[in-house]
Amino acid sequence: MACSSKAFALVALLLLTACAGTEPEDDVVRVALSQQPECLDPQVSPREVTATVVRGVFDSLVELDQEGVVRPWLAERWEITRDRRSFTFHLRGGVTFHDGTPLDAEAVRATLDHATAPATKSRYAAMLLRRYAGSDILDSRTIRVHLTEPDASFLQALSTAYLGIQSPTSMRVNAGDLCARPVGSGPFRFAHWRRNRDIRLDRYAEYRWSPPSARTPGPAAASGVQITFIPEDGARFGALVSGQADVVTPIPPVKAGVLRADRNLRLLAADLPGVVYTVCFNSTSGPLADERVRHAVRRSVRIDELVRAVHFGEYPRAWSMLGPATPAYAPDTVDSWPVDTALAERLLDEAGWTGRDEEGYRVRDGQRLVLNWPYLPETQGKDLILLQGVQAEVRRLGIDLHVTAEDAGTYVQLTYTGRGLDMFGTNFVRADPDVLRYWLGSGETLDNGGGNVFRVRDPVLDTLLDQGLATDDLAARVRHYRAVQHYVNDRALVMPVFVPRAMVGTSSRLNGLAFEAAGYPLFRDVTTGRS
Amino acid sequence: MSTWLPGGTPRTAARWFARRASLAAIVVAGAVTAAFLGLELTADDPALTVLGTTPRTPELVEQVRAELALDKPAWQRYLLMIGRVFTGDLGTSHQLQQPVWSLIGEQASASAELVVAGIAVALVVASTSAIATAGGRRPMLRAALSAVEHVTAASPAFWFGLLLLGVFSFRLHLFPVAGGTGPRALVLPALTLALELFGPFAQVLRAGLDTALREPFALTARARGTTWERLLVRHALRHALLPLVTLSGWTVGALLSGAVVIETVFGRQGLGRLLATAITGHDLPVVVGVVTVSAVAFAVVSMVVDWLYGVIDPRTGEAIG
Structure with a gap:
């Protein structure tokens, strides 16, 4: 039904009954966060909330599981030279970014170079790559990354959302506007961002290359993720209690007891590493x-x-x-x-x-x-x-x-x-x-x-x-x-x-919420349990 | 002589407009200067502040210095900035890496909706309250309404916001807590704003009505047999409206970028939040941009208010010219 988006509050009150019937999409995960990212380019923003939002948009070369073991993701396998200063990654085939660009060695090199380029003004990714000395493309699916010194934390760095691989086409076409147009190969594609209001991610139907920790290799369970930003603690918590949000984070410690006592709600927590x-x-x-x-x-x-x-x-x-x-x-x-x-x-x-x-x-x-x-x-x-x-x-x-x-x-x-x-x-x-x-x-x-x-x-x-x-x-x-x-x-x-702990409140019907090694909630396997 | 044109003729109207526009330019320049000085005085090294508490290499610091033109003296940067503002070039945000115009464009309509809806509701409620109890009629009701007006005016907006959310969103599920679209998402924020505003509005209007009703013309009108209601609405209201119009004009200007508390509680878009984030991040282009846009809006609203004076009370029109 059509409801005019521009009307005064008085008119709105009259229209209330007419609008009240619109149902939310049942399998969209509704997430309420306290802060919003300043930029959705993971190589620019250093913030944890950015990783929470874009983790589903970008895949990484490798995954770090909860035990601290590095597992293959976009890279099927890799070799490390004896001097521990060169890593050769063999990329998975058949991966395409949301804009249709196929994943190749060039995409990996473009992402790493983008992170370390001074013009990017990277606040964190460049630090993760401080020993990066450049990459050689051996063939379309093989890339050799060189380091200035041995770095045993390099694979962990690559596993973070901050070094998620971007579409090289997008990096060329959207140069200067990557903060607002993230294009990766993850289970969710970026739909829109209305600053100070919401970010919308939609399921990427062609997705087939989940990391080992995922329940299935295929597309996300939810048809999308709707992220709203509610800075006020009481209002954000109220959104969860009143069923207007499925996932709310952070939960202030003072509210944790309320969540545990409520049978319709659940508290998930993870120590931050x-x-x-x-x-x-x-x-x-x-x-x-x-x-x-x-x-x-x-x-x-x-x-x-x-x-x-x-x-x-x-x-x-x-x-x-x-x-x-x-x-x-x-x-x-x-x-x-x-x-x-x-x-x-x-x-x-x-x-x-x-x-x-x-x-x-x-x-x-x-x-x-x-x-x-x-x-x-x-x-x-x-x-x-x-x-x-x-x-x-x-x-x-x-x-x-x-x-x-x-x-x-x-x-x-x-x-x-x-x-x-x-x-x-x-x-x-x-x-x-x-x-x-x-x-x-x-x-x-x-x-x-x-x-x-x-x-x-x-x-x-x-x-x-x-x-x-x-x-x-x-x-x-x-x-x-x-x-x-x-x-x-x-x-x-x-x-x-x-x-510090990541404290996430969810409805008790929600299923499949996992935490990344760095403590961010993952929406990939979530089913809302509504409907 | 038309009361709709300032001064009565197109010629005088044009002169009136030219004078107002030049005054507005001074207001904008003053506001921008204040913003520039404020940020200039509070940061020892703006480049470091822009980079914040995140890792910074000397190359990065140098790059930001160059981008901020920090190698030039402050007065040159100031002139550059004023020049850019008056040619409409607001630059790009340091923090958000987006053009300032598009950032403002995203947020401005939400601010305008909130302010217009909130003030409209406040005006309706305030006028009803003031007209019903002006001139010493209904003393009990007058005392009660006056008390309500004082309490609401003295209570913080975020408390009203949470109260309304608690009842109408969390319990009754009538309105979304945040992020909703369309008129439904506007109701609670607008009501919160109206609760803040209707007290002062009603008090000002009632005082104006009281004064007008004590004027000799009111007695004359009553003696001629004019009904109380007609006297109130046709005669007294015209007099009493001027201060209320002034007050609402000021409120529009102040709230366009100053409704940050309501925007935050309801997780709404708005210039207030954009400005608040920019100030803490010392994002000078955004601060200057929002200040400029609000100053222009303020100046435009002031012009409208001045023009309304002439329409409401043609006698004030004589002074224009």
């Missing part, structure tokens, strides 16, 4: 350059209680900088640095912070023990209670922790120079332990495009990290990265706080 929510300490200047002060802070904060109170018991407390869902996680870090206020007090005394001023804060040489922790309200505002909790905890020791909201410009400036801040909070999703290098490797300063804000230069750490990348032997890698985690704890370079 990579760096947990971690407080990075300035170990190169200021009071925290003294290892004893860093240990004192870690031993004084009752993290268990704090995390339980702030996240309603939904997020586990963290002991290592790497999350338990990451390959090479070190489980023996658990309980290795319990709260010990007496020890913390002693360490601060030994570090010379023995005096007290009139407000009860510790003093050394007439200087109060002040720590600065700036944060961005837009992205870290939801963690503010946690920050304030840490502030209250270290106050008991006599540390004056300043938690300050900064605008983006000031915050970036602070982190870029690494001066004027003693700590900052962060987490970083990646299903490979080498994510640690990004924060702590001496070559990963911000000038080099890394996240080593405080310019940590530790030869022991660098050696361990390099050993972790130099071998493809999983057991050896595990050994090296576990050593890194213990080393980081022994030196108290950071304070791991909690393990």
